[in-house]
Amino acid sequence: MEFIQLFIDSLPRLLQGLGNTIVLTALAVALGIIVGLAVALAKAYAKGPLRILASAYSALFRGTPLLTQLFIVYFGLSSIGIVLSPFTAAILAIGLNSAAFQAEYFLGSILAIQPGQITGAIALGMGRLKTIRCIVIPQVIRLVIPSWSNELICLLKYSSLAYLIQFPELLFQTRLMASKNFRMFEMFIIAGVLYLSVVLIVSHFLRKLEKRLRIPGLGTESTF
């Protein structure tokens, strides 16, 4: 009974935090898709400096801790005069980090497209850009959704790191309230339940999207 009262009392603040978490995750994911797709395309198709740049990007962002990247973007940049709000810094760091991981998923999907289709498009006179837009990207999106769902869920949880640069996301609000009402245990359980609910809802919709985009006769429909 008492727990339910606590839940009801803390909900407005926590939902505010959850809202921030969701906005941060959504924007970071969007940045990650754009940069990640560009990195993947460069790794798959570019030659010379562009390809090296893409590989270096991947290595750098996957090879160092996200927290380090977050601190560099927030504290590091401000020490050389580029002052970002916690919100902007969090989007940038988490988004750019996610881009490196998303690029690997995208690359895997790009390489899974039969090369003959690319030849077919080029032979029609579509050129590289139209081929990428009309053939590669629509197929990559379909192939990548399952592994990409995983990344989205990770990101939702990793966004809690933004609490360390004082961005008022869900974990930040939870800590703040717990430090006032001294109900650490219950408060974190409530936060956990909120994270879990969002993850379940998001997974559900991604599965639906995957089904909706599925091409008859293609893909990994289970025959078990």
Next chain:
Amino acid sequence: MEPLLKVENIEKTYDGKKVLNGISFEMEKGNTKVIIGPSGTGKSTLLRCVNRLSEPEMGKVILDGQVVLDKTVEKEPRIDLNAIRSQVGMVFQNFNLFTHLSVLGNVTLGLTQVKGMKRKDAVERAMIEIDRVGLADKKDAYPALLSGGQQQRVSIARALAMDPKVILFDEPTSALDPELIGEVLQVMIKLAKEGMTMLCVTHEIGFARSVADEIIFLDEGKVLAHEPPEQLFSNNSSARIRTFLKKISELYGGE
């Protein structure tokens, strides 16, 4: 009259090995030419050089008065390769259909994206060609659910819709089960008779005999013979050619 397609002295090297060693031929409008020859002699490479999917080191290609390739001059003139490629149909051994698009989507894509046609006009045009290859009832089907023969007919419709000046066929029936070869050959024979200009790599001797105006026999990157089928299949051919023809007629069943 100028030939529709003029290929001059093409040379192409892979890994230090000359795959094409000075290939020249011409095609008149409405002609059907068949290229045959042992495996690995550069038949596919030659087709790919015609629309520059492969880049030869030497030679010249002229299509209907337009320079496609010219390695004989120091500096090539500016060439709009996409515009050229849109005039050259290509049909592949493995169909190479776009798997995420329906039959209609496959055939309209080039029309809307390359020719800049309005969606409605593109659909109308595409349906004519889909009907021509006998697949009107499959227009909404996706490639993965079609038989090989149906997929190959879609890819022919995709090429036809672009109104090509010439269509290049690279072993269009080699990946098909024997009982599906006929339906594709029938479409090709119909096209040849209707006056389409066709350059076909194929081992279907029956097809070559009945519709080819001339046959090019390619061997180790060189044209060993270039003559009408009656002549090639007569006993005057060289021993090398006769041995090969005998082998493929055993494999593919002659007529």
